[in-house]
Every structure is written in C-alpha cells, then in structure tokens.
Amino acid sequence: MFGLIPKNENFFALFSGMSKIIVEGAKLLVEMLDNFSDAVAIQKKIKDIEHQGDSQTHETIKKLNRSFITPFDREDIYSLASGLDNIIDLIDASAQHIIMYKVDAPTSAAKELASIIFRACQNVDAAVSSLKHHSKIEEIAKYCVEVNSLENEGDNVCRGAISLLFQEEKDPIRLIKWKEIYETLEMAIDKCEDAVNILESVVVKNA
Amino acid sequence: MFGLIPKNENFFALFSGMSKIIVEGAKLLVEMLDNFSDAVAIQKKIKDIEHQGDSQTHETIKKLNRSFITPFDREDIYSLASGLDNIIDLIDASAQHIIMYKVDAPTSAAKELASIIFRACQNVDAAVSSLKHHSKIEEIAKYCVEVNSLENEGDNVCRGAISLLFQEEKDPIRLIKWKEIYETLEMAIDKCEDAVNILESVVVKNA
Amino acid sequence: MFGLIPKNENFFALFSGMSKIIVEGAKLLVEMLDNFSDAVAIQKKIKDIEHQGDSQTHETIKKLNRSFITPFDREDIYSLASGLDNIIDLIDASAQHIIMYKVDAPTSAAKELASIIFRACQNVDAAVSSLKHHSKIEEIAKYCVEVNSLENEGDNVCRGAISLLFQEEKDPIRLIKWKEIYETLEMAIDKCEDAVNILESVVVKNA
Numbered sequence: 001m002f003g004l005i006p007k008n009e010n011f012f013a014l015f016s017g018m019s020k021i022i023v024e025g026a027k028l029l030v031e032m033l034d035n036f037s038d039a040v041a042i043q044k045k046i047k048d049i050e051h052q053g054d055s056q057t058h059e060t061i062k063k064l065n066r067s068f069i070t071p072f073d074r075e076d077i078y079s080l081a082s083g084l085d086n087i088i089d090l091i092d093a094s095a096q097h098i099i100m101y102k103v104d105a106p107t108s109a110a111k112e113l114a115s116i117i118f119r120a121c122q123n124v125d126a127a128v129s130s131l132k133h134h135s136k137i138e139e140i141a142k143y144c145v146e147v148n149s150l151e152n153e154g155d156n157v158c159r160g161a162i163s164l165l166f167q168e169e170k171d172p173i174r175l176i177k178w179k180e181i182y183e184t185l186e187m188a189i190d191k192c193e194d195a196v197n198i199l200e201s202v203v204v205k206n207a
Numbered sequence: 208m209f210g211l212i213p214k215n216e217n218f219f220a221l222f223s224g225m226s227k228i229i230v231e232g233a234k235l236l237v238e239m240l241d242n243f244s245d246a247v248a249i250q251k252k253i254k255d256i257e258h259q260g261d262s263q264t265h266e267t268i269k270k271l272n273r274s275f276i277t278p279f280d281r282e283d284i285y286s287l288a289s290g291l292d293n294i295i296d297l298i299d300a301s302a303q304h305i306i307m308y309k310v311d312a313p314t315s316a317a318k319e320l321a322s323i324i325f326r327a328c329q330n331v332d333a334a335v336s337s338l339k340h341h342s343k344i345e346e347i348a349k350y351c352v353e354v355n356s357l358e359n360e361g362d363n364v365c366r367g368a369i370s371l372l373f374q375e376e377k378d379p380i381r382l383i384k385w386k387e388i389y390e391t392l393e394m395a396i397d398k399c400e401d402a403v404n405i406l407e408s409v410v411v412k413n414a
Numbered sequence: 415m416f417g418l419i420p421k422n423e424n425f426f427a428l429f430s431g432m433s434k435i436i437v438e439g440a441k442l443l444v445e446m447l448d449n450f451s452d453a454v455a456i457q458k459k460i461k462d463i464e465h466q467g468d469s470q471t472h473e474t475i476k477k478l479n480r481s482f483i484t485p486f487d488r489e490d491i492y493s494l495a496s497g498l499d500n501i502i503d504l505i506d507a508s509a510q511h512i513i514m515y516k517v518d519a520p521t522s523a524a525k526e527l528a529s530i531i532f533r534a535c536q537n538v539d540a541a542v543s544s545l546k547h548h549s550k551i552e553e554i555a556k557y558c559v560e561v562n563s564l565e566n567e568g569d570n571v572c573r574g575a576i577s578l579l580f581q582e583e584k585d586p587i588r589l590i591k592w593k594e595i596y597e598t599l600e601m602a603i604d605k606c607e608d609a610v611n612i613l614e615s616v617v618v619k620n621a
C-alpha cells in the first residue's frame with residue numbers, strides 16, 4: 001500500500017522549483033538592462049525560463065489531479081501555482097515590450113524597477129521555502145511586509161517615471177511605449193505581492 | 208415535501224444557457240468584422256446578447272440565494288457565473304470599441320483574434336456541457352489545454368499586431384485606438400481561459 | 415478564560431471603520447473637483463486617508479492571525495479586507511493622476527464619475543453595516559443591485575467621455591491623460607462592485 005499515496009513534499013518541491021525559476025527570470029531581467037547590447041539574446045533566455053514556468057505549472061496541476069491527499073486545500077495549491085506563474089509571465093512581458101518597442105537605451109527608472117522585481121522575487125522564494133518548513137505565520141507575514149514595502153517603492157518609482165515622461169517627452173508614441181514598459185514592470189511587482197498574499201492566506205487557513 | 212428542494216439540474220441549465228449566449232456573441236463578433244458595412248447593426252445585437260447574459264447571471268445568483276442544496280459549492284457557482292459573464296462583457300466591449308473609435312476597416316489581425324475568440328468560446332461551451340454530464344477531470348482538462356493553446360495563439364497575434372502598429376502607424380491617436388482594440392479582443396480570450404480554469408478547479412474539488 | 419477568545423464584533427468594527435474611511439475619501443474626491451484651486455491640498459488629504467486605510471487593513475489581517483474564532487471564514491475576512499482596501503487605493507490613484515497630469519480644469523464627466531463613486535461608496539458602507547446586523551440576504555442583495563446600477567451608469571459616462579475625447583481632442587498626450595483619468599475613476603466604481611459582490615457571497619455562504 002505504500003507508494004499509493006503520493007508524497008506531499010512533491011508539491012513543495014514543485015513550488016520551490018517554480019520560485020527558483022522566478023528568481024532566475026528576474027535576475028536575467030536585471031542583466032538585460034545592465035548589458036543592453038545583449039538585450040535580444042537575454043530576452044530569448046527569459047522566454048525560455050517562462051516556458052519552463054508554464055511546464056512546471058502544468059505539472060503541478062496534473063499532479064494535483066492525480067493526488068488523493070494534498071498538503072493543503074486543492075484550490076489553494078491551484079491558486080498558488082497560478083499566482084507564481086503570473087510573476088514569470090509579467091517578467092517575460094516586460095522583457096518582450098522592451099525588445100518589441102525597440103527602445104534605444106534603458107532608463108534609470110527601468111533599471112530601478114527591475115532591481116525591485118528581483119528583490120521581491122527573492123522574498124517570494126524565501127516565503128515559498130518557509131511554507132515547506134512549516135514555519136510560523138509570523139515568518140510568512142515578515143516576507144509579506146517586505147514585498148508590500150517593495151511594492152510601495154515600485155509604485156513610487158513607476159509614478160515618478162511616468163510623471164517625468166509627461167513633463168519631458170514630446171513624442172506621444174515614445175511616451176506610450178515607456179509608459180507601458182514602466183506599467184508592466186510595476187505589474188510584475190504587484191504579482192509578487194499577490195503571490196505572498198496567497199501564501200499568507202494559505203498559512204492563516206492551516207494555522 | 209416534493210418540490211421544496213430545487214432541482215440541481217437548473218444550475219447546469221443556467222450555465223449551459225449562458226455558454227450558448229457567449230458562443231452566439233462571439234459568432235456575431237466574427238460576422239461584424241466580416242460584414243463591416245453592417246457593423247453598427249451587428250454591434251447592437253451583441254449589446255442585446257450581453258444584456259441577456261446579465262439577466263442570466265442575475266437569475267443564477269437569485270436561484271443560488273433561494274437554494275437549499277446546490278450541485279457544488281455556493282462560491283464556485285458564484286465565481287463560475289461571473290467568470291462566464293466576464294467573457295460576454297469583453298466581447299461586447301470589443302465590439303463597442305470598434306464602433307466608438309470609428310475605425311475605417313477591420314484589420315486581418317482583428318479578424319484573426321475574433322476567430323480565436325469564437326473557437327475559445329466553443330471550447331468553454333463544451334466544457335460547461337461536460338460539467339453537467341459528470342465528466343471526468345481528464346475531459347475538462349482537455350478543453351483547458353485547448354483554450355490555453357488558443358490563448359497563446361491570441362497572445363502572439365495581438366503582440367504581432369501591436370508590434371506592427373508601432374512600426375508603421377505614424378498617427379498616435381490611431382495607434383492608441385488599434386492598440387486598445389487588439390488588447391480588448393485579447394482580454395476576451397483571457398476571460399475564456401479564466402472560465403475554463405474555474406471549471407477545472409470545480410471539477411478537481413468535486414472529484 | 416474570559417477574554418481569551420477575541421470578540422467577533424471587532425472584525426465588524428474594523429470593516430465598518432474601513433468603509434467610513436472609503437466614504438470620507440470619496441467625499442474628498444468630489445470636493446477636489448468642485449474646488450479645483452485647492453486640488454493639491456485636498457489630494458494630500460486623500461493620500462492620508464489612503465494611508466489610514468492601509469493601517470486598518472493591516473490591523474485586520476494581524477487580528478485575523480491572532481484570532482481563534484472568527485465570525486466567518488478566514489479567507490472571506492481576508493478578501494473582504496483587501497476588497498475594501500482596493501476601493502480607497504483607486505480613489506487615491508484617481509486623485510494622484512489628476513495632480514500628476516497637471517490638467518487645467520476638471521471636466522463635467524470627471525465630476526459626474528466622482529459623484530457616482532461617492533454614491534457607490536455610501537452603498538458599500540451601508541452593506542458593510544448590514545453585515546454586522548446579521549441582515550438578510552435580500553438586504554445585501556439590494557445594495558448589490560444599487561452598486562451594480564451605479565457601475566453601469568459609470569460605465570456609460572466613462573465610455574461617452576472617452577468617445578468624445580477621440581472626436582475632439584487633437585493633442586494625443588492630452589488624450590492619453592484624460593483617457594487614463596476616466597478609466598481610473600471608473601475602476602474605483604468597479605472595485606465598489608467587487609466589494610459588494612464579496613459581501614454578498616459571504617452572506618450567501620453563511621445563510
């Protein structure tokens with residue numbers, strides 16, 4: 001009869017694999033803006049990472065469908081898997097916009113936002129790990145506060161950059177491009193916040 | 208005492224009615240772009256369809272409030288009803304934007320997106336029907352994979368069209384209009400994906 | 415042993431405090447557009463109100479984490495708290511956009527949307543209060559219908575205003591600014607609808 005019941009830890013391994021993918025994607029986004037002459041090649045790597053994220057998400061859902069016993073509610077596994085997938089999707093979308101819009105050079109605000117995304121993803125990864133180790137609510141709450149404060153910081157940087165854009169950019173098409181790039185970068189940070197909020201509510205429910 | 212307990216099948220009938228409305232709306236959207244000289248009249252028909260969708264959704268919620276027994280969780284009926292409503296809302300919004308922005312002629316990308324919406328809606332309808340027939344998770348999962356792949360296709364078409372827009376369109380106001388039309392069409396496909404995901408999670412929970 | 419179990423009413427008090435904050439923010443937004451020479455000062459007050467909302471939301475979540483017994487599901491308290499927070503966030507974002515984009519004067523459509531937001535927030539507040547008084551589903555449903563109809567009204571005003579913008583505004587950058595202001599105002603009304611929908615589903619579940 002052993003082996004009939006899938007091991008619960010598998011879900012944690014899948015989530016952990018996913019959060020590592022996210023950190024890797026965020027790291028590449030920072031790199032892409034720092035080495036802008038290699039931007040096209042690095043964007044392709046981010047796209048690959050995003051595909052890996054998709055496979056990981058589908059594997060999680062497939063495993064979920066086959067499992068008799070899950071470490072926490074099926075819906076929560078479901079929403080956590082898609083919450084994590086949303087982050088890498090937005091990192092990928094940001095990189096794509098930058099290439100697609102053929103911008104000349106990254107702005108300092110774009111670099112700053114990428115760095116905030118990276119730090120937020122590191123916190124998401126830490127929060128996912130602490131889930132596995134049956135950590136206390138207080139520990140998850142700490143990562144939530146951290147990501148929440150990064151989200152506020154991102155919000156300010158994004159708002160400041162768009163404000164400047166409206167003051168200085170006279171070409172409306174360039175304005176549209178940069179406004180969207182900033183907003184997509186900021187949305188990636190929002191998705192990190194959503195993910196840690198899902199994590200927090202899962203921990204709250206299972207406390 | 209008979210008749211005191213509302214028949215569960217009623218919910219399936221309501222959901223099925225709703226998914227038929229969605230397919231009808233998507234079909235009209237395709238027609239609108241194919242017969243653009245009749246666009247104004249067809250958009251009015253889509254608006255009517257959307258109103259029918261609203262009534263259907265409200266009826267579902269009212270029935271929910273009066274029911275002692277439901278075929279699955281109350282919250283799931285709730286989120287499925289609004290998930291389906293979101294699709295027809297976005298089809299309607301797409302049609303409205305096209306009329307409101309007074310575009311000269313539909314582009315091939317717009318037609319392609321409408322056709323993808325139509326196919327995605329047919330899959331949503333099939334998934335809703337299989338819910339009634341107590342189908343297996345694998346069957347719902349198949350429609351999910353199908354809609355997911357249509358969503359990827361839609362994403363590519365939308366991204367390609369917007370990329371072209373930034374390369375060729377010199378009039379910023381026309382660029383804004385078409386960008387928004389493409390994005391609204393793409394969002395309708397996203398809502399189909401959200402709906403089948405809700406369906407899948409309902410089936411997973413009740414497996 | 416008395417006092418060990420936190421009083422349930424505290425959650426209702428927190429929600430009620432939050433909905434009062436929302437009404438206050440909406441009232442200031444109306445005032446801001448009516449006394450546009452004081453707009454900068456009033457926007458700062460709205461920002462303060464939004465910070466109060468954040469603290470209130472965090473306090474709710476903290477209390478949730480410490481509570482053994484809650485008046486309804488933990489996840490529902492969670493989603494209601496963030497649903498209410500989203501409203502004040504969008505009111506704040508609207509006010510910020512108006513200042514940030516340095517618009518000359520508020521349009522009548524903007525004033526109309528602010529007035530709709532205010533009325534929607536009053537309904538949210540009434541719905542939150544009726545939650546405390548263990549009201550019937552029918553009463554909450556009434557507020558839902560009301561907010562739903564305000565949302566439709568807001569939709570029409572927003573759509574009309576944007577349509578006019580595309581007809582009359584020749585400066586693309588001004589067009590982008592106003593389009594976004596209208597859309598942000600409209601989104602604040604959407605968030606009111608989301609919040610009463612959460613309320614309704616909570617009541618449905620606990621009926």
